[in-house]
Amino acid sequence: MAARIEHLVTSGTFSLDGGTWDVDNNVWIVGDDSAAIVIDAAHDADAIAEAIGDRRLVAVVCTHAHNDHIDAAPALAARTGAPILLHPDDLPLWKQTHPNRLPDGELTDGQRLSVAGTDLTVLHTPGHAPGAVCLHAPQLGTVFTGDTLFQGGPGATGRSFSHFPTIIDSIRDRLLTLPPETEARTGHGDSTTIGAEAPHLKEWMDRGH
Template sequence: MAVTIENLVTSGTFSLDGGTWEVDNNVWIVGNDEECVIIDSPHDAAAIIHQVRGRKVLAILLTHAHNDHIGAARQVAQAVGAAIYLNSEDLILWDQVYPDIQPDRQHVDGDLFEVGGATLRAIHTPGHSPGSTCFYLESEKTVFTGDTLFHGGPGATGRSYSDYPTILASIRERLLTLPADTVVRTGHGDNTTIAAERETLAKISQ
């Protein structure tokens, strides 16, 4: 049975540095009819749990720890009995949302997650946040980039714990080296491709 990729969009707010913004977030569910992993858990726990449809959830993989990507994570984890994975460099952001509890486990660059006969590989891509991580599903020619790479270029770096030169280096060295036809599935908005974003980044100096 081939692995499937499902997209759920949830809506809520993103808050950091004293500001709050309305946002729509992508939730990605990768698996088959029996098991899956959830990539990010924003805003609406009930909607995410419903999308799981009773399957065994092997892991909740967080691309980073801004509140609009983790706000429903604890509730979802408790409902489906899955461990939450986060890169430890983002604990400073996690603690702003969940000061009294830590993620269940840490993921690091190169970690492999098996689901439905396919393998996701963690790619640490700091810049949007210190622990930002993408998940590469080579068999399906796709990469889940969180807020590191969007349709049209890099994610935002204008707030605390972010850095523009770092995100550019991460994208150029860790993502644009993937095959050109790789589909980029983002944390917000539309899909793109590595080929398209190579063209975008070629126009950006530094």
């Protein structure tokens, strides 16, 4: 059976630099009837586990380590036995949320994760966070962009561990080079396509200066 993409929205809070905000997060599940990968275990381990059902969870993949994307990861891993994977550059952020529980494995640029006969290629896209990654699944015509690229522009870079010129470089060099019809499934809000966002790169750059 071919891999499919399932989508959950979970709600909770995002906290950084002394502030806390209410947020809705996209949780993406890629797999078939027997195995799955979770991208960003946000807020509600019970809801995510229910969506997985009796499938084998191959991995809990973190697009970055802001607390709203990883807060449910240890509980989900404990329930399923799945490893938590994170780019090592985001360990300082991870430790703010989970000081006593490290990820189980590292994500590296160009690494391939496989589930249900489908490969997801890790693209290191720093800027929103140092270890931010996107996951490109060409067989599904999709890239999971976390908080690197949204409908309407780049992820936020106004807080610690973030850098605007870096996120622009990541988007230009790693994402806008993908086929324009590639669907960008984001960490928050609606999906978009690479082709819809590419024409606006100069506007974003001008806005950032």
